[in-house]
Amino acid sequence: MEASLPTFLQAEAQLISEAAEALPHQFSSCTYTLGHIRQAVYLCLTCNLPRGICSSCSVACHTDHEQIELFPKRNFCCDCPTNALSHPCTLYLTQESENTSNEYGQNFNGIFCRCGRPYDAKSERETMIQCLACEDWYHESCLNLRERPPLRPPSPDPAEAAEAPGDDGVSEASSSGLPPPLITEEQYESMICRSCILENxxxxxxxxxxxxxxxxxxxxxxxxxxxxxxxxxxxxxxxxxxxxxxxxxxxxxxxxxxxxxxxxxxxxxxxxxxxxxxxxxxxxxxxxxxxxxxxxxxxxxxxxxxxxxxxxxxxxxxxxxxxxxxxxxxxxxxxxxxxxxxxxQPYLLEEEDTYEPPVDPDSESSLEELGMRALQGLPQDRAVNGILAYNNMREEILQFLRPFAEEGKVVGETDVRQFFEGRMEALQERQRSRECDA
Ligand SMILES: [Zn+2]
Ligand SMILES: [Zn+2]
Ligand SMILES: [Zn+2]
Ligand SMILES: [Zn+2]
Ligand SMILES: [Zn+2]
Ligand SMILES: [Zn+2]
Known part of the structure; x- marks a missing residue:
């Protein structure tokens, strides 16, 4: 790296906030005022507390922090504006007292599945599947859908690894290169783990x-x-x-x-x-x-x-x-x-709503919608290369914005639109293949 680490981190933080600004309204309001809703929740590893933040806060308030997307959690109120997190919320400025009715399962400690493993995007190769009822995530191998594949080996040459930071491990779909699981995502709508089966x-x-x-x-x-x-x-x-x-x-x-x-x-x-x-x-x-x-x-x-x-x-x-x-x-x-x-458990009878930020009424093909769908347009309650997706997207936004920052250019709406159109094509491709079973 030519730039010093502090310079790099500073530039990165700036790039992310530019990304946030370039997507008008997209990350402009915290969901705190909406109370307890089903929404995409993010775990901030940098803040290192078993709390969750909404998608807007994940981008606007914890921009330069390392995060894991936990995907939808029902009945969840954003913790960012509360005094449970010391990092201040930039979107909702009144400091509220701790949320008492959020439930914090093991995912909020960065632990997943009944095997209790932490999630490591760089070494994990398996797709994880979310239980519709408890909303925890399970490895395919722990569901007996495949043998547990060996983890991705760490890069043999540390110098090489430093040159390409996380590029390989993070950008590949997690189960890519593996034979298909015994039950593929096209074959079912929702998985319910045995603990939840036994309770009902x-x-x-x-x-x-x-x-x-x-x-x-x-x-x-x-x-x-x-x-x-x-x-x-x-x-x-x-x-x-x-x-x-x-x-x-x-x-x-x-x-x-x-x-x-x-x-x-x-x-x-x-x-x-x-x-x-x-x-x-x-x-x-x-x-x-x-x-x-x-x-x-x-x-x-x-x-x-x-x-x-x-x-x-x-x-x-x-x-x-x-x-x-x-x-x-x-x-x-x-x-x-x-x-x-x-x-x-009403979601067993009727599919529940998951909060999505409102569509910007001013723009014809809403940039916000494109952006949010690109970031969050992932299937719920089924196999997704889930937790990886957020990090991939963040990485791609950074790479996209980097030349603008280096040349001191302003990011225009057309640039951002182009970026998301490229992303949307890829997503629509996936969507189409998913809808074949519908
Ligand atoms: Zn929030
Ligand atoms: Zn944080
Ligand atoms: Zn916030
Ligand atoms: Zn497991
Ligand atoms: Zn469950
Ligand atoms: Zn009956």
Whole structure:
């Protein structure tokens, strides 16, 4: 580097604030006044506190800070204007007291997934998938969608690495170069992690049935399979499990579950004998006045969830996460038994709104919209090369603005528009491929 580090950092900070100014209105108001909403939340690693900031504050207030985008978090109020963060908010000038009703899960400590790993954009190669319910992020390998790939090796030559700061690691899509995962993002609409499945009796009941895929590895099967109750393979697997359960084989699953049930006799799940695991239509019709239209339970999926309750680390048969296919919200049975647990989590019945900054009414093809869509126009609740995207974008904006700063030129609207049009083409390309399954 020719420029000294302080000069470089100063120039970088200036570039980012120029980027912010060049996009009128885009980052001009903090969402604090909107209260608790579902919105893209950013974790500031430089401020180093388990708090979250809104997209405007991420650009306008914490410009020169290192950040990770946590993507949408529901019921979240921006912490930037509160005294929980010492760094002052530049958009909302009254200092407010700490937010008490925000929930700060492990993501706010930079920790993700049930494996509890921190996220490192430079070495991580896997796509991560967000749980619709808890909104934590999961590695594909932790969901049994693929083997855990080796991390990107650190650059062998430190001098070389210094010359190209993070360029390679950060700009590549995280799963690029890897074989496709067992379930691709086109095949499902939302993933719900097994902790969230276990907490909701209706979700639990649906697991592994049609449109609610589970990844399983039944005993004696070679590798992981998708089970959704409808495929021939799924049916065969379930039958095999039932047979095994009925046979009294000492190594069978029933045995595992039964021995566990001694420790947890109160569990209602254990009362069901193996032969009754598959509900008959007659049984199904008994819930309340309206007939229950829930599909018969998938015995393999239920066995896996039983095992997970007893030992969440036992991943032998499957981890119990469920991938719901397109239109799952319309398919629920709404009988007296099935509906209340769904109503307790309204996003299971109706797709919720995620805040997007308002469109600038003055500009025809709103620059703000282009900018925000480029920055945030990523699919929610599904596989995205998520957390990387923000850093990529920031890097690209910097690279785009650098020559202007070096030559002392003013960045014009046309320049910015050109930049985002290029980005939008790439995004639309991705969007198109995503919409193929819609
Ligand atoms: Zn804010
Ligand atoms: Zn900060
Ligand atoms: Zn702020
Ligand atoms: Zn993980
Ligand atoms: Zn979850
Ligand atoms: Zn029902």
């Amino acid at each position: 009796p209706t979700l639990r009941r649906w697991a592994g049935t049609k449109g609610a895929m589970m990844v399983c590895r039944p005993p004696a099967a070679d590798g992981w399979k998708i089970v959704d109750g409808d495929t021939e393979e799924g049916k065969e697997l379930s039958i095999a499990i039932d047979k095994q359960n009925a046979s009294g084989d000492p190594t069978s699953l029933t045995e595992d579950v039964a021995s566990g049930s001694k420790r947890r006799p109160e569990s209602p799940l254990m009362g069901e004998s193996s032969s009754k695991r598959v509900r008959t239509a007659a049984e199904g019709s008994k819930c309340g006045s309206s007939p229950c239209l829930a599909p018969p339970k998938n015995s393999l999926a239920q066995t896996i969830l039983d095992k997970m309750l007893l030992d969440p680390t036992n991943n032998e048969l499957g981890s119990g996460d469920v991938f719901f296919t397109e239109g799952f919200r319309e398919r629920w049975c709404r009988c007296e038994e099935c509906l209340p647990p769904l109503q307790a």
